[in-house]
Amino acid sequence: MRFFKQLLLFTALSLFAGNISALDLDIRIFSEFKIKKFSLTAISGKYLLLNDDTQVLEIYKNNPIEISIKNDSVAVHKNNQIVGIFEEIYLQKAGLVNALKINTDVKNASERIYDDELVVRVVNKELVLINRVELEHYIAGVVQSEIFGSSEDIDFFKIQAIIARTYAITNMMKHSEQGFHLCDGVHCQSYKRRCNHSNIMMATSQTFCDVVVDAQGMLISAAFHSNSGGQTANSEDVWVIETPYLKSVVDTFSFNMRNSKWERKIRKAEWISYFVENYPDVKQLPDYENKILNITQENRARYVLGSVPTKYIRQHFGLKSTIFNSRPEGDFVVLNGKGYGHGVGLSQEGAIKMIKLGYQYEDVIKFYYTDVSVIKYTDIVKF
Ligand SMILES: [Zn+2]
Numbered sequence: 002m003r004f005f006k007q008l009l010l011f012t013a014l015s016l017f018a019g020n021i022s023a024l025d026l027d028i029r030i031f032s033e034f035k036i037k038k039f040s041l042t043a044i045s046g047k048y049l050l051l052n053d054d055t056q057v058l059e060i061y062k063n064n065p066i067e068i069s070i071k072n073d074s075v076a077v078h079k080n081n082q083i084v085g086i087f088e089e090i091y092l093q094k095a096g097l098v099n100a101l102k103i104n105t106d107v108k109n110a111s112e113r114i115y116d117d118e119l120v121v122r123v124v125n126k127e128l129v130l131i132n133r134v135e136l137e138h139y140i141a142g143v144v145q146s147e148i149f150g151s152s153e154d155i156d157f158f159k160i161q162a163i164i165a166r167t168y169a170i171t172n173m174m175k176h177s178e179q180g181f182h183l184c185d186g187v188h189c190q191s192y193k194r195r196c197n198h199s200n201i202m203m204a205t206s207q208t209f210c211d212v213v214v215d216a217q218g219m220l221i222s223a224a225f226h227s228n229s230g231g232q233t234a235n236s237e238d239v240w241v242i243e244t245p246y247l248k249s250v251v252d253t254f255s256f257n258m259r260n261s262k263w264e265r266k267i268r269k270a271e272w273i274s275y276f277v278e279n280y281p282d283v284k285q286l287p288d289y290e291n292k293i294l295n296i297t298q299e300n301r302a303r304y305v306l307g308s309v310p311t312k313y314i315r316q317h318f319g320l321k322s323t324i325f326n327s328r329p330e331g332d333f334v335v336l337n338g339k340g341y342g343h344g345v346g347l348s349q350e351g352a353i354k355m356i357k358l359g360y361q362y363e364d365v366i367k368f369y370y371t372d373v374s375v376i377k378y379t380d381i382v383k384f
Contacts (some may be wrong), residue, residue, distance in 0.1 A: 046096025141196035158204030228260035230340020254351035260341035
């Protein structure tokens with residue numbers, strides 16, 4: 002499977018033989034919305050609107066065009082005049098620094114700015130917008146889209162950039178059957194804009210081409226979560242598959258952060274019935290109701306009460322993490338938990354703490370991922 006993945010990567014990158022720094026990705030943007038109509042203008046540089054390699058129009062700054070669906074094709078209007086109806090259009094960059102602004106009528110996503118180029122086609126009576134973007138512009142956009150306000154530290158952004166780049170290159174065939182590399186949602190990586198944050202831009206360029214590989218030199222699946230609660234999880238405890246670099250580590254860096262602890266109250270009857278209905282073996286335990294109400298975990302546990310996977314308890318009750326102790330209180334059971342997220346790989350809040358304490362970004366990566374190295378991806382791809 003791994004070999005297959007790497008082979009696909011090799012094939013994909015081979016397509017871009019030549020200047021590796023110009024590696025472009027096709028990212029479907031506005032992927033969670035049904036777009037029927039939008040307007041577009043250059044805010045920097047200049048664009049050529051092409052159809053089948055033929056130039057239809059030049060687009061300058063603040064010079065908007067309207068794009069809509071007409072009989073399963075892409076209709077382009079300018080100044081309320083029809084420019085043409087096409088199967089696909091390609092906005093090719095033709096200036097030094099090129100960015101375009103897209104205005105849609107969808108709520109919460111009315112206006113967005115992207116670097117580089119755009120391809121538009123119609124699929125299933127919807128406009129599919131694909132941002133053809135330089136890898137490093139995309140990485141900076143992902144880091145800014147996923148920023149969660151806890152750190153402005155450039156070294157923390159470097160970690161995020163390296164993880165985002167590793168993910169992008171490993172998964173660039175994820176949507177190949179749909180004609181693009183990655184989508185802009187959490188299914189792939191959140192990517193909602195061009196980056197305009199100077200520290201993120203600097204962190205991205207200072208880690209140019211950097212990715213994380215395992216002991217065999219293979220790109221890793223750089224899993225991360227918000228807070229480990231003091232101990233990260235083994236990948237096999239959460240996702241069945243054992244991965245040598247996703248091993249549980251004791252992580253005191255995740256203590257005393259925003260998501261270090263949580264509490265939840267659940268009705269006793271609901272709590273008990275979950276266990277007895279789904280795991281009949283639990284009823285064989287002496288004094289089982291009492292045991293269900295008083296669950297304790299010394300360390301991060303894969304199972305409690307002998308056979309109940311903590312990941313399913315978390316999933317069923319929507320808990321922040323699988324690390325918790327429970328105690329009865331009146332008609333309720335009170336859960337006191339630690340951490341936030343699946344717990345596999347890097348703890349974002351732990352990483353922020355490590356950077357604050359003076360650790361280097363590579364040390365942080367090597368702490369959370371076992372036996373890995375940071376290398377340039379250009380070193381593992383042959384042309
Ligand atoms: Zn996706």
